[in-house]
Amino acid sequence: MIGQESIDRFVALLGPKGVTTDADDLTPWLSDWRGRYHGAAAAMLSPASTQQVAATVKLAAELGVPLVPQGGNTSMVGGATPPADGSALILSLRRMNEIRSLSPEDNLAVCEAGVILSVLHDAAEAAGRRFPLSLGAKGSATIGGLVSTNAGGTQVLRHGTMRALVEGVEAVLPDGSIFDGLDALKKDNRGYDIKQLLIGAEGTLGVVTAAALRLVPAIAARAVGWVGVDSPAQALRLLRHAEETLGDSVEGFEVIADETLGFVLGHIPGTRSPIETRTPWHVLIEVDQADLAEPGPVERLEGALADALERGIAIDAAIAANEAQAEAFWRIRESLSESERAQGPALQYDISVPVAKMPAFMVEAAAAAEARFPGTTASSFGHLGDGNVHFHVRAPRGTSDGPGWITAQGQAINAFVHDAVVAVGGSISAEHGIGQMKRAELGRLASPARIAALRAIKSAFDPQGLFNPGKLIPLPGEG
Structure with missing residues (x-):
């Protein structure tokens, strides 16, 4: 002590x-x-x-x-x-909550680490801009944490993770020196990119105190659609079709199993399926425009989906008739995690696989997990365009001792799922980081070269080992 x-x-x-x-x-x-x-x-x-x-x-x-x-x-x-x-x-870092500057001309906001994400959203909107990263914890997540974990979210398909949105970083290094890297330079060839080392380092290399963040024009108009498909493979074909016909205006593309949709409809009052046809899988798609040019996003999405239906790429589709309905569609997506938790004890995985392999993984890994661990049920949803799978393995029905089940089965299920991820060339952490929960698994599964590099960088920055001990970096014996 x-x-x-x-x-x-x-x-x-x-x-x-x-x-x-x-x-x-x-x-x-x-x-x-x-x-x-x-x-x-x-x-x-x-x-x-x-x-x-x-x-x-x-x-x-x-x-x-x-x-x-x-x-x-x-x-x-x-x-x-x-x-x-x-x-x-x-x-x-919560007392450091000032937005130091916000420039529509430069499309840049400089925020201290304690600025809450939703506060930045509101400030950017007031200036006719937006910060294109959002997640369920936007009302409490802070900029420093988002930078330190390289947060993702539902808009990565178009705008990327925090790595793509951070133009500069200010941080305090373990010796107490201040790294002033807030200048948003498009070209900077002075050797190692300290900014990128700090992004995603989970506070093990430095304390992020401020960040210069890229803004984009505000949305002038959007269209949100719900599409029924027969499989994740068909969903991927729909994504490629949307990209071909709608270009980079596709901002969100989420794939959801019908079972998972059922969890939301049964748990969240006032929710209903956007389409009448019962389909095995569902896609939520959003198309945005920064101007009011004709044709608008609704007309463009209608055309793309009509063509998809005609080609047999989709089974049924609906487009939100107004903003309230668009928000209702997205409410379903944002309620998935809560509704999954309401089903009982489960192990949740934030993983990523190559996009081309994601459809097969979502189906085959779930079937394999259920076969390997009798009585469990498995399903997933995710951001199809970036390969991010939120994979869940639920305890057998009637399990009353959730912690006991996790203690008894958790390590074996973790290893099974992570081995499946690595087998297809994926990552055991897509957007949540490693922290302490996945540290040992990173040590078990990562290459010796990766582990050695992580430890060498940590030692060079923090030779006393005082910054966020026990996180991210595998301990001796863990790799």
Whole structure:
């Protein structure tokens, strides 16, 4: 445990508002968002500026105190939870919540790490722009966390992950120095790209304090459609058809099993299937335009879907008649995870496979899991255009002891699913990161060259091992 003398030195540095020690105030920040990991910490440090972050990091290095950077605490893999032994302090960036600048002319916003994603969305909209990344936790996820985990979401097909949207980064490195890389340069050939090393590093190499983010024009008009198809393979044919006929205006393309749709309709009040025909699989597609040129997105999508129906690429289709109906379509997609959880104990996987192999994987991996673990049921949904599969293996019906089932079966099911992913050239983490949940599996499955490189980079940046210990980097014996 960290002694009171050390805590007092942080209080002297940051003031009473900058250090939280009350047990009740700390409790919400000691567990991960899913409630699977629980830690302990003597205090939470909350600097209010980059300079205070730098001073805090320098003091922590002097004292040998590990720090766990934390934003909105929405990690899905235990990436922002402190160790259970109380050996680290939480470094919260939530007080640093200023949008330093937002320029429609430059299509750029410079945000501090604690800015909440939905706040940035609103600010960009007020300026006639938008930040094209959204996810279910947008009301609590912070920019620093999104950068540090290379977050994805439903718009990756057109705009990419955070790696593609971050133009510059400001961060404090483990020695307390400030890396000022906020200049949004299109060309910069000064060697290693420190910005890209920090993106997706999960706070193990540096604490992101601000980011320069790419904005795009606001949506002037959109069309949202729901299409019934007979298989994920047919959904992929529909995607390629949409890309050929609609170009890069296709912003979202989600594929959902009919069983999974049924979970939403049975769990979320007021939801209904957008199409009357019962089909084995479904596609949610969104087409956006930044102008009001004719033909508009509705007419263009109608033409593309009519052609798809005629060619036998789709079984049935509906286009939202208004914005309320469009939001209702998307509400189904955004309710999938909640509805899956309501079905009972399950293991959830955020994985990616090559796009061409995703249709077969969604069907074959589910059948293989059910055969290997009798009584379980498996299904998936995902962002077909980028190969991201959200794969679920549910406990046998009637299982009352969910934690007990996970303890008994979890390791074997994890290995089975991850082995299947690696066999098709995929990744065990698509958009949620590694954190502590997937660290050992990364060590088991990644190549020796990858593990050696990760450890070498970590050692070079953080020789004391004080930044987010126990996350991302496999421990000795794990690879």
